[in-house]
Amino acid sequence: MHTEITVLKHIMAVRLDVNIWSARKKLVHSDLGEAELPPENLASLGNKKICDPKELSIFNALKGRATSLLDKHGIRFLGGWALPEQKIQEVQDGLLEIARDFNEAKEIFLNRYDTLVQEWINSNPGWESLIATSAVSAKYVRSRLGFSWQVYKITPPTKKNEQVSSGLQDAVEDLGCTLFGEVAKTASESWKKSFAGKTDVTRKALSPLKALHGKLSGLSFVEPRVVPVINLLESAFAMIPARGRIRGSELIMLQGLICLLRDPTALIEHAQKILEGNTPDDILQGLLSNHEPLSLKNTQAVEDHPKPSQTSVQNVPVDSL
Numbered sequence: 001m002h003t004e005i006t007v008l009k010h011i012m013a014v015r016l017d018v019n020i021w022s023a024r025k026k027l028v029h030s031d032l033g034e035a036e037l038p039p040e041n042l043a044s045l046g047n048k049k050i051c052d053p054k055e056l057s058i059f060n061a062l063k064g065r066a067t068s069l070l071d072k073h074g075i076r077f078l079g080g081w082a083l084p085e086q087k088i089q090e091v092q093d094g095l096l097e098i099a100r101d102f103n104e105a106k107e108i109f110l111n112r113y114d115t116l117v118q119e120w121i122n123s124n125p126g127w128e129s130l131i132a133t134s135a136v137s138a139k140y141v142r143s144r145l146g147f148s149w150q151v152y153k154i155t156p157p158t159k160k161n162e163q164v165s166s167g168l169q170d171a172v173e174d175l176g177c178t179l180f181g182e183v184a185k186t187a188s189e190s191w192k193k194s195f196a197g198k199t200d201v202t203r204k205a206l207s208p209l210k211a212l213h214g215k216l217s218g219l220s221f222v223e224p225r226v227v228p229v230i231n232l233l234e235s236a237f238a239m240i241p242a243r244g245r246i247r248g249s250e251l252i253m254l255q256g257l258i259c260l261l262r263d264p265t266a267l268i269e270h271a272q273k274i275l276e277g278n279t280p281d282d283i284l285q286g287l288l289s290n291h292e293p294l295s296l297k298n299t300q301a302v303e304d305h306p307k308p309s310q311t312s313v314q315n316v317p318v319d320s321l
Contacts, residue, residue: 007172010221012088013154014070015080016095018063018102021144023053025134050135051113051120058105059145062098066147069094072211073218075178078154078171084218088151095149102147109145113138176223179216180264183229186212187261195255200247205254206240209233212261228274229267232257235280249288256287 024047073091074081083091109116121131156168186208194205213233220226236257240250260267260283270283 007175007222008154008156010084011077011082011154012085013078013080013082013152014074014088014091015150015152016066016070017146017148017150018059018066019144019146020056020059020063021141022047023051023056024049025136048130048134049120050131051116052123055109055112055116058109059102062102062105062147066095066098066149069098071182073215075175075182075219075222077175077178082175084221087218092151099147106142106145110138110142113141176226177264179219179222179226180267183212183216183267184262184264187258191258191262195258198251200245200251201254202245203240205246206237209236209254209257213237225268225271225275228271228280229261231274232270232280232283235284239284253284253288257284260287 027046027048069091070081070083073087074083076082117131117135121128124131154168190205190208194201194208213230216226216230216233220230236254239253240246246254260270274280274283
């Protein structure tokens with residue numbers, strides 16, 4: 001498992017555990033009195049809300065912040081994230097800050113819990129008994145709100161057993177596919193938000209590309225064709241004026257680059273060309289010379305574009321790094 005060991009020794013794994021109380025309980029037949037209901041094999045009852053779910057939106061927002069932080073620096077891996085070792089402290093500091101915010105919001109919510117339940121009862125006249133008899137204690141709610149994470153190192157089995165190690169090997173081999181797929185997702189979001197149909201953009205439009213550059217730089221060990229993509233981004237940044245809005249040939253070049261990043265298979269092919277001797281400037285000039293920023297002959301959104309095939313990513317072995 002030389003290839004897997006080469007990659008795993010550079011990464012730390014992070015698992016995020018965020019528990020958020022739903023503010024709901026399952027409806028039971030007795031809640032609806034004499035109402036005639038279809039048999040259970042035909043339909044099932046839904047849920048009743050014990051308090052306004054909007055009061056819990058802060059916890060979902062904080063979970064989103066944590067997920068974005070991990071996505072910024074890492075790759076989805078084994079139910080969590082794989083992060084470069086040099087980014088662990090930065091991520092740890094960010095998660096600690098989010099955890100403090102989560103626990104502060106938790107205490108504020110719990111201190112108001114009884115009041116919030118009563119306000120919910122008052123705002124739903126005619127259903128007071130249903131809500132009141134379903135309410136749970138603040139102690140119970142406390143046990144259902146939590147924010148934690150674990151950081152650990154993944155080590156392959158020491159004994160050479162193909163059956164035991166095959167699952168981990170497959171997961172590691174798929175890291176390159178996952179990374180290029182995540183690049184495509186970010187590029188598609190950037191295209192829709194900042195570049196589609198635009199004749200000029202502000203420098204703020206470069207922010208997602210710079211974030212991608214940072215992420216790829218930290219994960220350059222994952223797949224040999226990551227480094228050419230980093231070089232491609234750096235060459236593009238060098239072509240952009242230091243000040244003012246971006247328009248004309250520079251914008252066309254950026255739009256072509258975004259379209260390339262949105263297509264994992266095409267991106268891998270162009271990265272391979274750089275490994276074989278083409279320069280990043282050659283690629284960018286090729287995009288510019290087409291004068292068709294949507295070209296790669298694909299004007300459709302590719303947020304649902306499949307990740308590159310395992311074969312395409314594995315044409316260059318990871319242990320050639």
